[in-house]
Amino acid sequence: MHKDLTEELSIEDYKMELENRIRNLLWTVSGDFLLDVKPDVSLFLRSKEIALYDGIKQGAFARYFDKNLLGLYLVKKIYLDASETELTGLTQLCIEAAVGDRICEERPGVRRMRKKALEDILDQEYENLPFYDKLLDRLKIAVFRDVLTGSVQPLEKKLSAFRDQIYACAESRDTMELIWIIDSLYNAVIDPDFEKKNGSLERVMAVTLEELTEFGWEDYLNEEMYEEALENYVEKLTDRMTDIEDSSLTQDMEEKRKVKNKITVISEEALQKAHTYVELNFGKTYLTPAEEKRMNHLMCRGIHGDCSLYFTEGILKNPVRDNYQYQYAKRLRNKNIWIYHDKHRIAKRNIAILTELLKKALVIRSENQEVLSDRGTIVPSRLWRIGRSCEANLFKRILRGDNTDFVVDILIDASGSQMSRQGDVALQAYMISSALSNVDIPHRVMSYCTFWDHTILHRFREYDDPVSADEDIFNYVTSSNNRDGLAIKAAGYSLLQREEEKKILIILSDGRPYDVIINRPNAKNPAPYQGKYAISDTATEVRRLRSQGVSVLGVFAGEEKDLPAEKKIFGKDFAYIRDIGNFSKIVGRYLTKQLEADN
Incomplete structure (x- = not known):
């Protein structure tokens, strides 16, 4: 570093x-x-x-x-x-x-x-x-x-x-x-x-x-x-x-004369060029063609019917070649790391506080209990029961606390509007991830942005990855637009497949879902994904996940003028971090409330 x-x-x-x-x-x-x-x-x-x-x-x-x-x-x-x-x-x-x-x-x-x-x-x-x-x-x-x-x-x-x-x-x-x-x-x-x-x-x-x-x-x-x-x-x-x-x-791929109300109709040939661009500039996908097709079939419906999902671990992990975008991503990673070092005292303090809050919330669940059993460590004082009782229970076992009842997803808005806050947003995600790693709660961290008809989900760490994977969050890069509803829907689908009883989704966004529509020929053009239309779709996906038992927290990482939109999307469960020094307390309060409620 x-x-x-x-x-x-x-x-x-x-x-x-x-x-x-x-x-x-x-x-x-x-x-x-x-x-x-x-x-x-x-x-x-x-x-x-x-x-x-x-x-x-x-x-x-x-x-x-x-x-x-x-x-x-x-x-x-x-x-x-x-x-x-x-x-x-x-x-x-x-x-x-x-x-x-x-x-x-x-x-x-x-x-x-x-x-x-x-x-x-x-x-x-x-x-x-x-x-x-x-x-x-x-x-x-x-x-x-x-x-x-x-x-x-x-x-x-x-x-x-x-x-x-x-x-x-x-x-x-x-x-x-x-x-x-x-x-x-x-x-x-x-x-x-x-x-x-x-x-x-x-x-x-x-x-x-x-x-x-x-x-x-x-x-x-x-x-x-x-x-x-x-x-x-x-x-x-x-x-x-x-x-x-x-x-x-990408300029030569855009047919500007077909632009109307920010909806662009393009040919299949241009879409293939767009896929080539996505692979070159966001890294190879980690899904097989069959898995990718299945996810697109399941997720890209309704107003997202002309969209595609692209799952990657980023250009720094799986590049096609050492091109300009690869070098650019390396430099932005360095910039994110520099911001971490510049604020490392604040970051370490926040991670420590958040870790302690989570540990306290998990203390009962993680407390070891000693019970009598038919296997384990022998208890000499109970040997007299041999032949005298059918429930001898001559051994003692330690039942260790189990934190695996909880799983967390962290989803980060990586659209171009976050560029000026890129380092701070990466730092916030890193602090949450580090604290969750410290208390052994399985969690996944992904970012999302949309280029043409592709919504790119960049995975930094998987649920059961080691602590060292947290540093991959500094590979966070911002660009293009953001189709929040589709990204939340896709992340939520994977989260719901987990066996843990309590599922939590934390979304770091600026409350401004916006995407220029890209349509294939002969497709039905929906309304432009912006304003009330996009906010309503994003809020619907949040409510749908909550109705399925997922706790969803919005962490606002945007400008104050966009707060009303953030409130419409997340309701009362959102956090506005004005001062990064208070980050752990605000996010910690929400997480501990979820953990204690389950208890």
Whole structure:
């Protein structure tokens, strides 16, 4: 652990150093020290060279071209029904061609960094998902390989002609020339009918700001941009123009034109790609195909009928390969461990208090009793009964207390909304698990999040695992959405299969169930899983488990404004931890009440 802590501290220092380096590179290359700099330090998790080269290219582009003019063109083109993802992807490739060689000639030291950045992108993006059937991706691969080999490689005639147009960007004298090439390529490569349907470049540039302001941007923006003002959208779009990496490996799988009321209809082929992504980024499943099919058949019904369950022990335990997500998960584990060390005194005190509370509650159950028996240790004073009594009971036995009447499940919300609290949530789960381990109560710990139609249940420890398994909770990583009702239903099903008489489920969540619906073709689209609809479904699953004898406690790990939703879901049995120092007392009170009630 101490080694991991040292690594985490060095990572934080490294990130700060990297941000400064990117900022300085961008200013130096652009020659404009007043330039608004936005270093993407998150890229360093993928590759140092990608992050640094991204900063260099931002500076070079700002030096040679007008990014605001190009950004405005993109917005206008999208307004006329161009695909945002493909237009920005093509623009990024053209900008790479326009400034890549120029900056390498001026600064030869950049050449090695550029090659390594492009090499890392090819390795990370195009080894992961089968995107080779897309013309734009094939062009991107061809351009990158030319840079890496140092010469123009043979290519089929049609693709070669498009690549030549991209390379013509290097000769662009101003931004409008670059825009003309991008527009012409889009109409040829992405949408050959665009000009016929929506007009030429002249029509695109003639779109007024008034038209843009009045336009319904919700049809085009992703979830993060939803309901943002036009100027913010333009700013975000221009920030993405120079990116050569795919900021989200799932964007090409999303068919944005089919989005309506946040319900997305996708093909079976795309669903298969989603499953590949899940396996690569969340780790292999520990279920057999038959077991997985059975669980999905049992659990994914009703409003969850178009969903899937995916059971894994995480990418750190069962990776497909050592990819970006694997390295990212390692760094987040280090961060969680660092938070534990930072608060280790509070954590140890909470674990000790909670352990003591549980021991007291179990004292009667765990008390040893001495009874007479027909086997055990002989009692000399009772030997006279031999031949005189049919119930001699010449021996004594010790009946040891049995704690196995209790079993606990801990379920942790691992959606993206928990990212800012990730370390603290992991710490809370770890404290409960450690205390339960100390008193030998069997318990399981899992987290849940939802990506596309997959609700991922990440198992950190199984019921009867040794104490050492508690540390696997620090593998907790947050991402994507959360379909709380389905996750609780699945966890509850496994819990109900246990033989213990008293079953307890502890759920650490933020009271905000939310999932973008993903539907297979010809499926009946239910309402979006959010707001009252999602809260009602989650509360129903909690009540259903309680009616089957499971005690359910909600531990609130969210923002105060979401407390009313948490109360609707869990009723009176929920705990709001304002101060982590009081964690053991609040959770301990609930657990001891359950243990004593059974007694």
